Amino acid sequence: MNSILTPKNKIYDYSEQLNALQVGTFSDPFSFLGLHKVDESNYEVRVYLPDAKSVALASKPAKFLFKKYLNSDLFLLQVTEQELPMVNKLKVTYANHTRIQQDVYQFSSSISEEALYLFNEGTLERAYQHLGAHFIEHEGAKGVRFAVWAPNAKSVSVIGEFNCWQRSEHFMRKHLASGVWEIFIPELEAQQTYKYSVVDSYGNVSDRSDPFAFKMQQAPGTASVLQPLVSRKKPTSKQLKSRSRRNKIDAPICIYEVQLGSWKRRADEENRFLTYRELADDLVQYVKELGFTHLQLMPISEYPFDGSWGYQPVGLFSPTSRFGSYEDFVYFVEKCEDANLGLLIDWVPGHFPSDPHGLHKFDGTHLFEHADMRQGFHPDWNTYIYNYDRPEVKSFLLANAMYWLNEFQLDGLRVDAVASMLYLDYSRNDGEWIANQYGGRENLGAIACLQDVNRRCYGQDNNIMMVAEESTAWPGVTQSVEHQGLGFGFKWNMGWMNDSLSYISRDPIHRRYHHHEMTFSMAYAYSENYILPLSHDEVVHGKGALLSKMPGDDWQQFATLRAYYGFMYAHPGKKLLFMGSELAPRSEWDHNEGLDWQLLDSPAHLGIQRTVKQLNRIYQGEGALYECDNSPAGFQWIDGDNAEQSIFSFARYGKSKEDLLIVISHFTAQVFHQYKIGVPQTGVYEVILNTDDKALYGSGVTAVAGKQQLIESAAISSHGFENSIVLTIPPLTTLYLKRITG
Known part of the structure; x- marks a missing residue:
């Protein structure tokens, strides 16, 4: 048995504890290290300091010199009760230096x-x-x-x-x-x-x-x-009121989605990223000039691999250091608020990567993820799935959502890949998944987790936006939790996106046979609170740029894209465009490069940017385009069946029926003169948008003669209405006509 004669002539055996310290497996160090009473009148101080040459009490090092236990890195000192006040700091001597330090094992627990x-x-x-x-x-x-x-x-x-x-x-x-x-x-x-x-x-x-x-x-x-928690400055009452207005269901919401590492690069400085502070100046100002109401960042939680774009995060609570410090990110957030620009970030609670320093088998067991690969592994992304049934994992994810909303006062979170969380058989074949307790494919734990996050986040501040990227027909995504919904505020309309891009990518001669792809979305337009997304997912992985999806010659491609944007902004639902959509690049997005800003030297590309800017201005100025997005009262088909000419015409209404806008989208290269269209109300109509305008790089065909672009309705029935107007329909164009007098 190994033992030692201590300064007070007491013999103790610490061989078992020493071995645990040496191999690094001491499970209860506070029971041994630090200050401990050894008998009625004596105490012993035990410290384990690898590579230390000597240890003494800092107050009287000559008198109180620790003794090594068996020539190990364990140092011992016995003191009496009267000498206890001197046991506060240690003088530790190493081969090349000496330092004064406190013994960490003298402190009690500080956690609640x-x-x-x-x-x-x-x-x-x-x-x-x-x-x-x-x-x-x-x-x-x-x-x-x-x-x-x-x-x-x-x-x-x-x-x-x-x-x-x-x-x-x-x-x-x-x-x-x-x-x-x-x-x-x-x-x-x-x-x-x-x-x-x-x-x-x-x-x-x-x-x-x-x-x-x-x-x-x-x-x-x-x-x-080690980073102190630095909360951003509290928004002023004026800023809080602005946030409340800009995030409401009946507000005009147009979102500019950005991947911070590839919006712009410093080509003259080895193609480096812009910093948060540089982005706070350049990006915020640019987005405001374009007229967007919100900025949405692709995931900024720290991630190891650039090619994941942030969708495989390891540090959920860490703003990525690629673009600067924690304080720099706080500065960026504050600049967005100062500019009255709503700020959303992508949140990724659906999976995490397998990096060895991350969460996978964190304590040697499947702690954060399911142990069964049929529940705990994503075959699509080679990542791990959180165990949503585990309460501590729920606390982890709930706290993370709260962290971004509380500490940075963001407008909201866009939750990535919600469908992958909801379905146990997501992207799995038969036999590769486990049914829930009722025999179904619904992930009950994930559902409860999402509901709890949304309920608590909105319960804390009902002026935020919780947005779901949910690609299926899951019912009640934006219904309240109390009514068995998931509790989100908004949902991406993936159906509209897929159908409309399918239609617009077809040759105009074939569009007549696929007319329903542009009209079907109105069959479910009010089932959720929708956002219409043209996101990063549509311009990567070989899908090509939006411009390249458009058929025809160069002019037709640009004209079709302008008309398509016009249709999108008039369709019920909030709007989202990925960065660069306003530049109309010919090649798909590359996260390793900044956007090609030289495109704006071309009148055609500049015309697309001007179209987006004009659409944002009109959209926010016309209540008919946003106030009743979620009500059938805000939309009325005039002619949704004109497949032969590929023309769609409809009316949009504001909260007042007098607030009326007529929209006509035409998707062939023909020009139709003396085109009669029924209107719901009599009066004078003004053309406030013509995507064929020469200023937008259009051909310049006007819908109405004269500079004023005004047309008065006549008491001639058409399309089921008692009154109508007659105008010219330019090629590949969207027109907005605003009723200005009764």
């Missing part, structure tokens, strides 16, 4: 047991304030509290540049009831890097990034970074 209970319950909305790394003051010392959930680990320690990445210096305390490991380390500094060294039940060691880290190293680095 109530918070841990709620975390285990799945309801801890602000788990990010308790888990992770937080700068706090604890028992008179300033430092960082580390807390990580790893219930099945044998031991966990904090490693970092502050302890030379040694996993035997800062073993953490385990809270047995919650499975959370925690330690307070004094005198650490912001921007120091760290990880958790996790030893599983088989003795395997893995070094993991902090799931709750507010900052991470940019790839190829994988460490977490």
